[in-house]
Amino acid sequence: MNLTPDQKTKLTTLASELINQTEARILVEPQAPGTGYWFGGGNVIRDRDGSILICGRYRNYGDSRTGVGAGERGLELAIFRAPDVHGEFEKIVSFTKADLAHSGMDVVSIEGVALHLCEEGIELFISTEKDAKYPERISDFQKPGAGVWSIDRIHAAKVEDLSPANIEEIIPFGSGDIGRLHCKDPWVFDLPNGDLVLGYCTHPFTWSSSGTALMIRTAGSSTYEKITDDLLRRGPVWDIAAARVTERLAIPQVGAFVGNSDLSLYFYDSCESLRQLDENPKASSRPRGWSCEEIGGIAVGNDNDLNQIESLSTESALFVSPTGTGCSRYIATLVTEEGIFANWQQSQENLSQPLVGHFLPMDRVIEILS
Secondary structure (H helix, E strand, C coil): CCHHHHHHHHHHHHHHCCCCCCCCEEEEECCCCCCEEEEEECCCEEEECCCCEEEEEEECCHHHHHCCCCCCCCCCCEEEECCCCCCCCCCEEEEECCCCCEECCEEEEEEEEEEEEECCCCEEEEEEEEECCCCCHHHHHCCCCCCCCEEEEEECCCHHCCHHHCCEEEECCCCCHHHHHHEEEEEEEECCCCEEEEEEEEHHHHHHHCEEEEEECCCCCCEEEEEECCCCCCCCCCCCCCCCEEEECCCCCCHHHCCCCEEEEEEECCCCCCCCCCCCCCCCCCCCCCCCEEEEEEEECCEEEEEEEECCCCCCCCCCCCCCCCEEEEEEEECCCCCEEEEEEEEECCCCCCCCEEEEHHHHHHHHHH
């Protein structure tokens, strides 16, 4: 990317002040104040009337492996609206696991989701764990009652009219690659030419790591073409087990970035291991993260070549909650004329993970980057 040390410092400062762990306010509470309860895994957009829409899924404590539809985990997809980034969010749309079942497969768990304004109105990308079987040669690796993750799409003229009646699968599980068998947690952004970029998280059949894949839907098309199966390489230290990108933010062309219209900031979740590690009591204590309790970092990419992306958080995580497990993940952003609004899941003292939000005024954004 050939960024100068000063440019890297400015981007790190911008991200740190935007994802402010101590000043963020709670936007959506989970359904109970305890371990395993959260709301998040979605994105934030501005509707055509200027109001703000956020989406995500409620997850309750409980294992989906208790049988199809019986587990509490990933039990509701919800969309909220507020008049502006400072307002209170009100639920306007909701879907259950039963609502999202289709093509003869039940839904075991609802995963990440993403809203997007399009020519026909609005579309919603939905990832779910479906009651599907592993390929026979690896069937011994499938846990009893667990399914396989894939991504669907629904659309309508306006958000209130979204319905599973037109649900269609757009990213099937695996596509023949058992190393990326599970596909989940979609995130999207538009290119200047009208193309839509769709990113999502992948997991192997062993659930031993996670990565990020990227597809593109050219303007006027309804099909998706693969850009890469490995958008961001996992790192050598805190992010060795995962590199799950959740958001892309076009870097404002001000100050040190004037003329760099092709640069974007990427937010990603990661951890040292997908299972909690026991620390040596004599070693340096640090946030490590683990599956469902990830911590976060940033990377920078080139919009002219979407395969060019590199982490700026190579030695340690940048986003860690000051309470609970330290979990801080599923970052989403919205740029307005007034500033940048971000939301994310953040661990609390009671170990729940509500969706929290923070607004950084544009004056401060310009000051940081200048």
